[in-house]
Amino acid sequence: MSPVQIPEARTDPATAGPIPRALAVDRTSPIPLWYQVARGLQELIEGGTVAPGSHLDNEILLSRQLKLSRPTVRRAMEHLVDQGLIVRQRGVGTRVVQQKVRRPMALTSLYDDLRAGGQEPTTTVLAHDLVGADTAVALALEVPVDTEVLRIERLRSAAGNPVARLTNYLPRTVEGLSATALESGGLYELLRAQGIVLHAATQTVGARRASAAEARLLEETRGAALLTMRRTTFDDHGRPVEYGQHIYAATRYVFQTQLVAPF
Amino acid sequence: MSPVQIPEARTDPATAGPIPRALAVDRTSPIPLWYQVARGLQELIEGGTVAPGSHLDNEILLSRQLKLSRPTVRRAMEHLVDQGLIVRQRGVGTRVVQQKVRRPMALTSLYDDLRAGGQEPTTTVLAHDLVGADTAVALALEVPVDTEVLRIERLRSAAGNPVARLTNYLPRTVEGLSATALESGGLYELLRAQGIVLHAATQTVGARRASAAEARLLEETRGAALLTMRRTTFDDHGRPVEYGQHIYAATRYVFQTQLVAPF
């Protein structure tokens, strides 16, 4: 009846459930509290401490345990719902979802993909020069046709086998993309190091047969099936950062994606 | 200095900016207020009332105009940021982003895709029966091997040309999937009509060459490049709903995706 909280029934609520021990938050950190909580819960889930199918503590209890407000805890949980880690039902509670492969590919690069898969990727720069933008490049980068843009062509290999030929076009204003830098890391990594925040992309995936030269480069048979991808990446201001036309050896690479329903 | 609000300086704030007129919210509706605001703003942006690049009113002003709290208005704006419609910068404001193609493909189906593209799709059911789950199907649907599952095989055409052969496996418990229903609409549409909430999916896209039979079915040349897709779809409880193995004529279809950074 009374809105006053019960004076420590049995155990200290801050150490009660199996949850809170690993979830201490650092209030001096610049990282938002809700994000710290979300990461903490994510570790508990992925580490198996909280079994799939089991219920998580409810918001009010958790906020009391962590000494945070309910909206803060709530925001963390909403984040995990977006990630597909947990499921919430009014009147029922919050349950941990059966674990899947879980790769949030979204805005990663082939380099990140391969490295995450345990294969150490290597890169050979085939071309690194300035060219006039053709209509496709001009449209994607939102510059006039024939504007000089940076072209980068790379051969990406994994475990000694060629996987893809990557052709990227970028505005001349971008810096820090020397050939040596490109051979030691991914393009997106270098862009992020320049302070560019990659925010969104549109991409088109298709397939076609390899030309003789492409087959030779990728060590495929003549006429082999290739995956093709065209992608335009935008920064957080909505400006185009990069446009790429890529081909992948279909025998050695597939695109894997996790989708979450919009809303 | 005083925390008291200024007593109606000049004009009534509720009719001041260009924004609020179309943004009246219905407090009796079961639709969340923040969502009503988000839709209203989206219409203003997509209708061109608010030009790309121009600033939106700030949160405090907008909340006063709409007579809503700041967090509510804020939530609407966060939604639009997720959709890629607007961009926010601390100390600067909220600006409308240059419009792109904007297709939130995420969890739509080929049927939706084709129809949205103006091509009226047609479907021919090639098979509709019960089969024992092989290892791939069993793994995806989380049932034991050899469990009887529903198999649906369809040929999807657009503008009279075959585009894809779709093979889907579903648990026997799913209803409402008669052959006639499947020929008049998309699978996802039928599932949603059954009250199933599609929430997430994992998919793998690859490429290979067509067999003689596949080429014949899709009216392609022998050995033509095909796009392949395997997708498992999950409902909002995290349970697998559907597993599909599909092939697409690469000359007639590509996958187009909009990605937003996950952080």
Add this chain to the structure above:
DNA sequence: CAGTGGTCTAGACCACACC
């Protein structure tokens, strides 16, 4: 009925960009 998540409010303080 009690317990859960879903929504909303009215404040507060801070970090950052621009003048």
Add this chain to the structure above:
DNA sequence: GTGTGGTCTAGACCACTGT
């Protein structure tokens, strides 16, 4: 400085689920 968005709090009421 001034104004902006980013974060956080401490409540409130409601809708839905299960008993």
